[in-house]
Amino acid sequence: DAKTTQPNSMExxxxxxxxxxxxxxxxxxxxxxxxxxxxxxxxxxYVIHGLTSNVNNRMASLAIAEDRKSSTLILHRATLxxxxxxxxxxxxxxxxxxxxxxxxxxxxxxxxx
Amino acid sequence: xxKVTQSSRYLVKRTGEKVFLECVQDMDHENMFWYRQxxxxxxxxxxxxxxxxxxxxxxxxxxxxxxxxxxxxxxxILESASTNQTSMYLCASSLLQGSYEQYFGPGTRxxxx
Numbered sequence: 001d002a003k004t005t006q007p008n009s010m011e012x013x014x015x016x017x018x019x020x021x022x023x024x025x026x027x028x029x030x031x032x033x034x035x036x037x038x039x040x041x042x043x044x045x046y047v048i049h050g051l052t053s054n055v056n057n058r059m060a061s062l063a064i065a066e067d068r069k070s071s072t073l074i075l076h077r078a079t080l081x082x083x084x085x086x087x088x089x090x091x092x093x094x095x096x097x098x099x100x101x102x103x104x105x106x107x108x109x110x111x112x113x
Numbered sequence: 114x115x116k117v118t119q120s121s122r123y124l125v126k127r128t129g130e131k132v133f134l135e136c137v138q139d140m141d142h143e144n145m146f147w148y149r150q151x152x153x154x155x156x157x158x159x160x161x162x163x164x165x166x167x168x169x170x171x172x173x174x175x176x177x178x179x180x181x182x183x184x185x186x187x188x189x190i191l192e193s194a195s196t197n198q199t200s201m202y203l204c205a206s207s208l209l210q211g212s213y214e215q216y217f218g219p220g221t222r223x224x225x226x
C-alpha cells in the first residue's frame with residue numbers, strides 16, 4: 001500500500017499562513033490525495049482532496065507536486081480553532097465498489113496566539 | 114446537516130464480555146466504516162461495508178465482527194472483549210461514488226478491565 005510521511009508536529013502563529021507538507025513517493029496513478037483533520041476530543045473531519053491539479057475550498061488549499069510525490073495543505077490564515085492533528089491520506093480503491101482510507105500518524109499543528 | 118451518531122461516548126466492560134458498538138448515519142450513505150484510534154498508531158481500519166449485509170475486512174479485523182442489517186446502521190461486535198481492545202472507536206460513512214468524503218461520528222471510548 002502506498003504510504004504517506006508527515007512531520008510529527010508544527011507550530012504556527014495565529015493569522016499567519018501554514019504549509020503542512022506530505023510525502024507520498026509511492027503513490028499510484030489512480031490514488032487521490034485526501035486531507036482530514038481531527039480536533040481534540042472529536043472525530044476526524046474532511047478538509048480537502050485532489051488528484052493532479054491544485055484545489056481550493058473554503059477551508060484550505062491543496063498544492064500537488066507535478067510528479068505527485070508530495071503535496072502541501074495550505075491554511076491561509078491560521079486561527080486557534082485550526083489547532084488539530086492533520087492527516088494526509090491516499091485513497092486506495094479496494095474493488096467491489098468500495099475503497100478505504102489509510103490514516104498515518106498525522107501532523108499535530110499548534111497555533112500560537 | 115450530515116450526522117453520524119454512536120451509541121455511547123464512554124463504555125467500560127469486563128474482560129470476556131460481549132460488546133456491541135452501534136453507529137447510525139442519516140445521510141443514506143452506502144459505505145460505512147469502523148476504525149480504532151490508539152496513541153502513536155493513528156486510525157486503523159477494522160471493517161467496512163459498502164452495502165447492506167456486505168462486509169469487508171480492514172487492516173485489523175481480528176477479534177471483531179460486524180453487522181449491517183439496515184443501510185443506516187453498522188454495528189461493531191467484540192465477541193469476547195480483551196484488555197488490548199481498550200481504545201477509541203470511530204465510525205464513519207460515505208457515499209459509494211463522488212468525492213468519497215467520509216463523515217465521522219464523535220467516537221466511543223471503550224475501556225476493558
